[in-house]
Amino acid sequence: MSLRQLFLILAGAALLAGCALNGDFDRVRPSLVTDDMHAWVGREAVQRGGAHASEFPLTDEERRLRDLAFALIQPPYDRNRWYSVFMDYGLVGPPDTLLFDRAAYWDRLDAAYRRSEASSYARIVTDARNDVSRMEPFFMSAGRVTDADQRRAESLRYVAASSGITEEEKANAFRRKNENAAVIAWVCASLRARAAAYRFALERLVVSEPASYAAEAERALSLLQARTAGYCGAGAAVVVKS
Numbered sequence: 001m002s003l004r005q006l007f008l009i010l011a012g013a014a015l016l017a018g019c020a021l022n023g024d025f026d027r028v029r030p031s032l033v034t035d036d037m038h039a040w041v042g043r044e045a046v047q048r049g050g051a052h053a054s055e056f057p058l059t060d061e062e063r064r065l066r067d068l069a070f071a072l073i074q075p076p077y078d079r080n081r082w083y084s085v086f087m088d089y090g091l092v093g094p095p096d097t098l099l100f101d102r103a104a105y106w107d108r109l110d111a112a113y114r115r116s117e118a119s120s121y122a123r124i125v126t127d128a129r130n131d132v133s134r135m136e137p138f139f140m141s142a143g144r145v146t147d148a149d150q151r152r153a154e155s156l157r158y159v160a161a162s163s164g165i166t167e168e169e170k171a172n173a174f175r176r177k178n179e180n181a182a183v184i185a186w187v188c189a190s191l192r193a194r195a196a197a198y199r200f201a202l203e204r205l206v207v208s209e210p211a212s213y214a215a216e217a218e219r220a221l222s223l224l225q226a227r228t229a230g231y232c233g234a235g236a237a238v239v240v241k242s
Contacts, residue, residue, distance in 0.1 A: 038066040041073070045182035046175070054176035062180060065145050068138040069183050073190045075100065076127045100190055102197035109201050120205055121213035124198050128220040131194055132227055139231045142184045149177040188232035195225050 036058060043053040058066070109120055152173055159165060198221050206214050 036063065038070045039063070041066040041069050041186075042179040042183050045186040046179040049182055051178055051182070052175050054172045054179055056172045056176050059148070061141060061144050061148065062176075065138070065141045065180065065183060068134065068141055069187050071134050072131065072138060072187045072194075073100075075105065076130070100193035100197055102193070102200040105197040106201045106204060110204075117205065117209035117211050118213055120201075120209070121211060121217050124202055124205075124217045125213075125220045128195075128198050128217075128224045131191065132220075132224050135191070135227055135231060138187060142187075145180050146184075149180055152177065188228070191224070191228040191232065195221060195228060198224070 039058060042058075042062070046053050109123055156165070156170060156173060198217075202214065202217050202221060205211075205217075
């Protein structure tokens with residue numbers, strides 16, 4: 001089934017079910033979940049760097065990496081909307097999907113919560129804390145995937161000559177390693193951009209509607225930035241064209 005066909009089926013389901021594509025806790029309804037629904041995350045990440053995606057099937061851990069990555073690249077204001085499932089499948093999204101738009105975050109925050117400064121501050125706190133809570137499982141998975149990629153590279157040295165592995169298989173192994181690295185790099189870039197967006201919004205709130213809630217928002221934001229710096233050091237993943 002093509003992505004276009006899937007899009008039309010889901011669009012029809014949205015209309016017939018009153019746009020009820022999302023279940024509890026901002027999750028896609030189980031009936032619409034497929035194993036590789038976030039496989040596009042790796043393809044998109046590596047292709048934006050000018051490289052090619054691998055044709056190898058995803059391992060369970062690589063699939064998990066992409067599932068966890070999606071929650072850290074999807075804008076929080078797009079969760080639990082009628083079109084969220086289309087974003088899960090990579091069918092719709094902003095043109096520059098690798099970027100997190102800080103102005104867009106502030107515009108939506110201001111429009112949705114402008115009647116109460118308490119709600120606006122609370123939204124920043126919640127979004128920052130949610131990002132922090134999602135980081136550990138993602139980077140644990142990233143560590144396992146990176147270790148597996150290192151073993152894959154080492155294995156190629158020993159099995160290539162004796163097993164008749166083709167150049168295309170070697171290329172796909174290289175591309176998958178590159179693809180996984182690109183997913184990790186995308187999440188790191190997204191975390192930095194998200195923190196910048198929350199900071200952008202917090203500074204405007206402090207000026208327009210100063211309140212004691214600002215201290216809690218500052219603590220949540222500082223924790224997010226510290227954790228991001230810890231997980232995403234200077235040695236960011238680099239996408240190599242192949």
